[in-house]
Amino acid sequence: MASSNFIDYVKICSRSGRGGGGSAHLHRDKKTAKGGPDGGDGGRGGHIILRGNSQLWTLLHLQFRKHVIAENGLNGGPDHSSGAQGHDEVLEVPLGTIARDAETGEVKCEITQHGQEIILTPGGRGGLGNAHFKSPTNQTPRYAQPGEPGIEEWVVLELKLLADVGLVGFPNAGKSTLLSVVSAAKPKIANYAFTTLAPNLGVVAYRDYKSFVMADIPGIIEGASEGKGLGLRFLRHIERNSMLLFMVACDSPDIAEEYHVLLTELEKYNPELLDKKRILAITKTDMIDEELEEEIRQTLPDGLPTVFISSVTQKNIGQLKDLIWQALNS
Template sequence: MFIDVAKIYIKAGDGGHGAVSFRREKYVPTGGPDGGDAGKGGDVIFVVDSNMSTLLDFKYKKKHIAENGQNGGSQNMYGKDGQDLIIKVPAGTLVKDAETDKVIADLTHPGQRVVVAKGGKGGKGNARFATPTRQVPDFAQPGIPGEERWVTLELKLIADVGLIGFPNVGKSTILSMVTGAKPKIANYHFTTLTPNLGVVENKGGRSFVLADIPGLIEGAHEGVGLGIDFLRHVERTRLLIHVIDVSGIEGRNPIDDFEMINNELVKYSKKLADKPQIVAANKLDIPGAEENFLLLKEYLDKKGIKVFRISAATNQGLRELMLYAGGILDTIPVEEEEYEMFIPEERKFEYEIYREDSGVYVVSGSFVDRLLLKVDIYNSESLKYFHKVLTNKGIIDELKKHGIKDGDIVRMNDFEFEFVE
């Protein structure tokens, strides 16, 4: 089975929580703070594995979660960082943010690595909060959650030359004759449901990777048949060999076939349609094919398109075709594909303030969520730290601008307190 599109959920590890701890010494009921910092959460890293050729593994496993960082410990012990999660993918995999459809990474060569979700930072232990005036802090900092998102993986074959054409025109046979690939071959339509790759080793010429891509039919740009899947794989090739059946045994017109295939390419992508193209007129070993070939050649000569006489079944003309294709590749520059890249939002702890009809002032947002995690509302030292943070971050001043007065109620999530200036 060949799977070339998969949607998976990834989550980096959460940062561990800082520790609240105090030294235990003889005759000293509560020594100084010695709570250690926590470890960072593991990243989710995608790595290209040259031994993989499909996205089949992701059909059965949809959730991928990295290890959380360990909490800090007593005696200033640091928590261990969470282990990174390595996800292996084949070369040619596009990683997209599923929500925006923007590209996070284009993984093209073996060993390439990219961090797709970053682990959260670990929280600081209470030893970090000790000051000359706050010598016994009994609160610590929580860890930051790791990034999480749904991503879409798209596999596009990385081949120098792509064989295109209608189903059953002989593309698979050509691939089997000129490379070591062994695709399934039979005399019925849509035999090739998945792309096949092979290496053409031209003696005395340039070797290259050749892709036999699923047959195209009219309406492919709208998803008819194998259309969109077919076109996705053609996008990365640098040269197209358009295989046309000139035997006429199925009552087809070679010129019509040529135009129909190219019309589909134009409708899908002008860039794709503008790729260099040569034509392989196949099945010339069948009686009656010669007349169709001459008509096709006359038509293509006017367009300046090179056409080769071949018979994939008898190996006629294939060496000349492959040598010519290898030579053409040296004249075609390798283009870097341009995508609309995904830029993750900078993780900021923000807040907003508004006044309800009841007169309660509400402060909400990610800043509030994080602050309340590290505040013990039943602890006076922790509440002093809480008030200091509100002052330093400008929240007290913002509340005043909103008209707050002594005695008014402020709500932060489920925590309410009376404002006193």
């Protein structure tokens, strides 16, 4: 899918409905001259609601919808008739969507499950009719409550992809190729930097009908945490991955140093990312022999689960899946 179709950040003006006013009606008919207060309550203003939808993976459908406005509640009427509630506006969003106050940055809510509904901006309450204010000392109240006003606020919706495994690596490390081999995803693949301009998700089949979700995050470069390249824009998606698969090509001048740079960029962006489980995959090993592979192995960090793979020849792809599954379930 083209990068122009992947939208992970939108800013909207959310305005909930005003509550309807209560009625100050006094009952009168041809048989009753002074029937007392019978004003009904006003209806609640419409809410702005977020609803999780697992079939969505982008906020594209909200990109040009800058103003979301719910209906006002209707006023109460005579004979204790309540006003109708304002129609709620429901925004379907992909799982992993966070709503923030645009001014303060405070997180208002997040959607993580299909069908989950959260009121983003509550509608104003309807006012009480004068029937509620009748008392022995005030038997004909001629007043009622007005409805509460709705709320108007600017809200940022930010998507952080939910995946089990996040692929982390410099451009041309082979992330897209691996994803295309182990899943049905068809990311764009070419021999130049930043082929992937938007995250791609793929479901990886494992043994006994098990599976896990893998996310190909666009290539990070040194300085990504400071806004260089594409990394800063998509680093947020790594935050939601259960574990990280670092990928470094075997023809890198210094594999250990490249891994360290990637780790440093993640730490600068969010130190908590270093708490995630990590696996290192050395890619494109169909280009080297066993002797060179062993030399590379001697230079790698101790204690880091490492596997030498080739997406082209399928070398050690099964072993990689085993390591990932063990990490996800340990």
